[in-house]
Amino acid sequence: MPDETPDESPEPTAAEAAGDATQDATSAEPTEVAPPEPEPEVAPEPNPVHEELLALLRGAGFADGAIIETADAHGGLVVRVANDQWRRAAEVAKEHLACDYLTFIAGIDWQPAPREGDEAGGDTSSPVQPTEMTFGAAGSAGRFQAFAHVQSTTKKWGLTFKTDVDEADPRVESWVSVYPGADWHERECWEMYGFVFDGHPNLRHLYLPFEFEGHPLRKDYALLARIVKPWPGLVDVEPMPGEPPGSESPEGSAGSASGLAAQGPGDEAREVDQESGSPDETSEAKVGGGDES
Numbered sequence: 001m002p003d004e005t006p007d008e009s010p011e012p013t014a015a016e017a018a019g020d021a022t023q024d025a026t027s028a029e030p031t032e033v034a035p036p037e038p039e040p041e042v043a044p045e046p047n048p049v050h051e052e053l054l055a056l057l058r059g060a061g062f063a064d065g066a067i068i069e070t071a072d073a074h075g076g077l078v079v080r081v082a083n084d085q086w087r088r089a090a091e092v093a094k095e096h097l098a099c100d101y102l103t104f105i106a107g108i109d110w111q112p113a114p115r116e117g118d119e120a121g122g123d124t125s126s127p128v129q130p131t132e133m134t135f136g137a138a139g140s141a142g143r144f145q146a147f148a149h150v151q152s153t154t155k156k157w158g159l160t161f162k163t164d165v166d167e168a169d170p171r172v173e174s175w176v177s178v179y180p181g182a183d184w185h186e187r188e189c190w191e192m193y194g195f196v197f198d199g200h201p202n203l204r205h206l207y208l209p210f211e212f213e214g215h216p217l218r219k220d221y222a223l224l225a226r227i228v229k230p231w232p233g234l235v236d237v238e239p240m241p242g243e244p245p246g247s248e249s250p251e252g253s254a255g256s257a258s259g260l261a262a263q264g265p266g267d268e269a270r271e272v273d274q275e276s277g278s279p280d281e282t283s284e285a286k287v288g289g290g291d292e293s
Contacts, residue, residue, distance in 0.1 A: 044072075047072065047075075047077075049077075049157050050072065050077045053077055053097060053157065053159055054070060054077075054079075056096050056097055057079065057092060057096070057097070059096075060092040060095075060096040061092075062081075062085065062088065062092065063082075063085060063088075065082060066081055066082050066085040066088065066089075067079060067080070067081055068080045068081060068082060068138075068139075069138040069139050070138060071137035071138040071139075072137070073136070073137035073138075073160070076158070076159065076160060077159040077160070078136075078137040078138045078159070078160045078162060079138070079159060079160070079161050079162070080138040080139065080140075080161075080162050080163065080164075081161055081162075081163050082163065083163050083164055083165070083166075083171075083172060084173075085163075086146070086161075086163045086172050086173045086175075087173035087174070087175060087177075087178065087199075089148075089161045089163075090148070090150075090161075090175045090178040090179060091178055093150045093159075093161070094150075094178055094179070097150075097152060097155070097157075097159075098152045098154055098155050099150035099151055099152045099155075099157075099158065099159075100152060100153055100154070101150065101151045101152070101153055102148070102149075102150055102175070102179040102181050102182055102185075103149040103150065103151055103158070104147075104148070104149055104185055105146065105147065105148045105175060105182050105185035105186055105189060106146070106147050106148075106185070106188075106189060107144065107145065107146050107147070107165070107189045107192065107193035107195050107217070108136075108144070108145050108147065109143060109144060109193065109217065109218050109219045110133050110134065110135055110136075110140060110142075110143055110144075110145070111133055111143050111219040111220065112129065112130050112131055112132065112133060112219065113129060113219045114219070114220065138162060140162075140164055141164040142164060142165075142166070142167055143167050144164070144165035144166075144167055144170055144193065144195070145162050145163065145164055145165055146162065146163050146165055146172050146189065146195060147160060147161070147162045148160070148161045148162075148175065148182075149161075150179075165195055170193070170194055170195045170196060171195070171196045171197075171198055172195055172196075172197060172198070173197065173198050173199060174186055174197040174198060174199035174200040175197075176197075176199065176200055176201060177199065183200070183201070183202075184206060186200050186203070187200075187202075187203060187204065187205075187206045188206050188207070190203050191205055191206055191207060191208055191215070192215055192216055192217035192218075193215050193217055193218060194215040194218065
């Protein structure tokens with residue numbers, strides 16, 4: 001006969017049951033997948049035209065340390081040279097790189113523009129303007145730099161030179177002796193930034209009056225428009241229905257002015273009579289005199 005003795009295996013204790021439940025819950029939770037490792041950045045392939053230009057520059061007899069830094073900016077070569085090698089850079093560009101065309105000479109002020117009043121509370125520009133001094137391609141030693149772009153009409157290439165300009169004594173050599181077209185570019189740069197181009201034949205104002213003081217493209221130049229109304233300017237809007245009335249809007253003032261402008265010469269006198277409640281004896285005498293004649 002089969003053994004009908006009941007199974008007397010011991011029942012699990014409370015601790016063992018709790019451990020089994022915890023293990024089941026843990027196994028039921030989804031396992032976190034580690035994010036994939038970022039792929040290593042692949043260095044861009046060197047631009048053969050830039051490599052050729054740099055080889056020509058280095059073999060052109062520049063002084064040691066003349067080329068401080070080079071960079072690629074939006075597909076164009078930028079070469080930063082020492083300040084005392086600025087004119088030499090123009091000579092090398094024309095003689096060794098066949099760059100026979102000067103596109104421009106300009107300055108830049110890397111200092112962030114100060115923001116005052118309502119302007120300091122937010123920046124609506126896109127992209128947002130920096131609050132700390134940042135520099136462009138090939139870097140900078142300070143606030144001011146001069147730029148020049150030259151091109152070759154035969155080789156079909158070009159590059160941009162830049163050099164640091166001392167803030168306390170903003171001087172740089174003139175390119176007029178190499179590129180005569182640099183004349184008015186340097187005058188404009190002197191006028192707007194205050195850079196003195198040593199060797200320029202006639203540094204004088206190009207746009208501004210001769211008695212004008214200051215350099216308008218410097219970031220710390222106080223623009224009158226920003227003092228009167230913060231840039232980009234706040235537009236006074238008439239209150240919506242149900243809102244408490246505020247100050248008179250420019251539209252209302254303009255409307256009143258345009259209304260007065262549309263009046264005839266006699267309307268203004270009649271308007272004054274209505275406000276004062278008394279007749280204008282002078283105008284009546286003039287009308288009467290006209291009737292007598």
